[in-house]
Amino acid sequence: MTPSDVKATLSFTDGSPSMDLPIYKGSVGPDVIDIRKLYAQTGKFTYDPGFLSTASCNSTITYIDGDKGELLYRGYPIEQLAVNCDYLETCYLLLYGELPNQSQKDSFVERVTKHTMVNEQMQFFLRGFRRDAHPMAVMTGLVGAMSAFYHDSTDINNPEHREIAAIRLIAKMPTLVAMAYKYTIGQPYIYPKNDLSYAGNFMRMMFATPCEDYKPNDVLVRAMDRIFTLHADHEQNASTSTVRLCGSSGTNPFAAIAAGVACLWGPAHGGANEACLNMLADIQQMGGEAKIGEFIKQVKDKSSNVKLMGFGHRVYKNYDPRAKLMRETCHEVLNELGLQNDPLFKLAMSLEKIALEDEYFVARKLYPNVDFYSGIVQRAIGIPVPLFTAIFALARTVGWIAQLNEMISDPEYKIGRPRQLFVGAAARDVKPIAQR
Numbered sequence: 001m002t003p004s005d006v007k008a009t010l011s012f013t014d015g016s017p018s019m020d021l022p023i024y025k026g027s028v029g030p031d032v033i034d035i036r037k038l039y040a041q042t043g044k045f046t047y048d049p050g051f052l053s054t055a056s057c058n059s060t061i062t063y064i065d066g067d068k069g070e071l072l073y074r075g076y077p078i079e080q081l082a083v084n085c086d087y088l089e090t091c092y093l094l095l096y097g098e099l100p101n102q103s104q105k106d107s108f109v110e111r112v113t114k115h116t117m118v119n120e121q122m123q124f125f126l127r128g129f130r131r132d133a134h135p136m137a138v139m140t141g142l143v144g145a146m147s148a149f150y151h152d153s154t155d156i157n158n159p160e161h162r163e164i165a166a167i168r169l170i171a172k173m174p175t176l177v178a179m180a181y182k183y184t185i186g187q188p189y190i191y192p193k194n195d196l197s198y199a200g201n202f203m204r205m206m207f208a209t210p211c212e213d214y215k216p217n218d219v220l221v222r223a224m225d226r227i228f229t230l231h232a233d234h235e236q237n238a239s240t241s242t243v244r245l246c247g248s249s250g251t252n253p254f255a256a257i258a259a260g261v262a263c264l265w266g267p268a269h270g271g272a273n274e275a276c277l278n279m280l281a282d283i284q285q286m287g288g289e290a291k292i293g294e295f296i297k298q299v300k301d302k303s304s305n306v307k308l309m310g311f312g313h314r315v316y317k318n319y320d321p322r323a324k325l326m327r328e329t330c331h332e333v334l335n336e337l338g339l340q341n342d343p344l345f346k347l348a349m350s351l352e353k354i355a356l357e358d359e360y361f362v363a364r365k366l367y368p369n370v371d372f373y374s375g376i377v378q379r380a381i382g383i384p385v386p387l388f389t390a391i392f393a394l395a396r397t398v399g400w401i402a403q404l405n406e407m408i409s410d411p412e413y414k415i416g417r418p419r420q421l422f423v424g425a426a427a428r429d430v431k432p433i434a435q436r
Contacts (some may be wrong), residue, residue, distance in 0.1 A: 012014065045421070055243065057410070077365055087395075092105065094232060094399060117172075126180070139177065181390075198228075232398050232399050234399065239261075243256050272309065277375045311361065326370050334380055342380075
């Protein structure tokens, strides 16, 4: 990082001395004003709820331009990665900075594949949960428990430990998600099969039973792989920032990733595609397609509490680039499974048409987002709605690890310690109870 020749000058109207603040330029994106010495020189903090105007780190991993609708992993557009690379190639790119050549890919895939099984004891740990527990409640427990089962790779400051923890997490997350699913429906766990692809293996662990052979459908496996790729990383979002903040204390990588899983559970973050499918189910109960007009009217009415889920995005003020790719996959999957006339999917497509054509939504750029389409795809494949967020966590694990590794390797990194604007009571004395 080299400071720009241009500086920002902070001046005060009360006669306090002004100060110059260095400005740093990114390779792309907005410049940043360095305020690290602000408190030491002025005794003042900045105030930025939600950190919406604050760069908490410098990073080389993912870049988003929300106005242009652009998402780059290590400089590569998501549109090219989703078409030309599979998920494990994308994992390699996020972890190591470059796309692998064939021998690097083969070696990486082999390493991940050899770590897909989980310690048998984890089955007994899983049995402690109620069968009707939410899969994300189970996943926060299982991922956190990995540090108890794999304690030979828990030193976050040891690059070799972080490397083996990364491989273990990427390899075992599909196994854990499938185990959590099988547990809730009372079916036996299916062990990984190492001659299948990453996504194919996951599909088999989810849907196979010991009764008969299971052959993954190539169209559905490709759809699953694309869901993983599109969700692999997304810059400094809430869960990624949580992983960085948690890891900054020096805790083990499994605990840091478990914190990310817990944060992702929130309906405003990873739970958005679950909320979207629940919204479609609500419209269906109201009367389906015949009631869409009424539902849209309620969405537009500011006095109603009805929200349109799966449309628009906090960052993308344009069309979400991931949504374009997921839309293609969505139609591929519905065609493959002959579900174009399924009432819920017809309803979803009608809602999509309105959102793309109605002036109210177009003017506000409330386009269908990746959650809208990925939720529809997952439901079509047969994944129950409560499991959507767990699959998001599975996909995002590699991004969290890459971000965590980058932070630990950064010589400027410090334990996270946000400050506050205190507006409570000033110092006061405790009175005896009789005088209160």
